[in-house]
Amino acid sequence: MEQQPTSAVERRLAELGLELPPVAAPVAAYVPAVVSGSHVYTSGQLPFVDGKLPATGKVGAEVDAETARRLAATCAVNALAAVKSVIGDLDRITRIVKVVGFVSSDPSFTGQPGxxxxxxxxxxxxxxxAGVHARSAVGVAVLPLDSPVEVELVAEFS
Known part of the structure; x- marks a missing residue:
């Protein structure tokens, strides 16, 4: 029998047809999330689904903007999983303070904010x-494993 989500945040994810995945294993020398005071800082999260990247390549070339947008949402879900791994319950989040998104971009692509x-x-x-936040959207030449997007965030919790 499938376990029902216990937190309101996880129930909301379930309503959207999503569930928190296991925290992705780091691909280098770092941890997925760190607590400092009342904040959680996540490492950059790739859009892994079942341990694999659903798409690779540059946005505006091999990957279209709408696919990349969906992949960025997957990165955010993975970041929430990383937050949960260190605070135990996503209902403790009082605010997402900052989101930084990196978009592996074809040189002609300028739609990183979208x-x-x-x-x-x-x-x-x-x-x-609590999900309203400050943000940066940055175009980069390449990301780990040729991922089209990567997202990190800072969450405040009580």
Missing amino acids: VVNGASELLGEVLGD
Whole structure:
């Protein structure tokens, strides 16, 4: 029998047809999330689904902007899993303070903010007012494992 989500945040994810995955294993020398005071800082999260990247390549070339937007939302779900791994209950989140999204971009692609909206909008849908945050959307030449997107966040909790 499938275990029912216990937190309101996880129930909201379930309503959206999503569930928290296991925390992705680091691909280098770091941990997925660190607590400092009342904040959690996540490492950059790739859009792993069942341990694999659903797409690779540059946005604006091999990956279209809408696919990248959905992948950014997956990154945000993975970041929430990393937050849960260190605070135990996502209902403890009082605010997403900052989101940084990296978009592996074809040189002609300038729609990074629209791609990172995938993560921002998911956080707003799941956390309501606590999901409203400051943000950067950065175009980069390449990301680990040729991922199209990577998202990190800072969450405040009580």
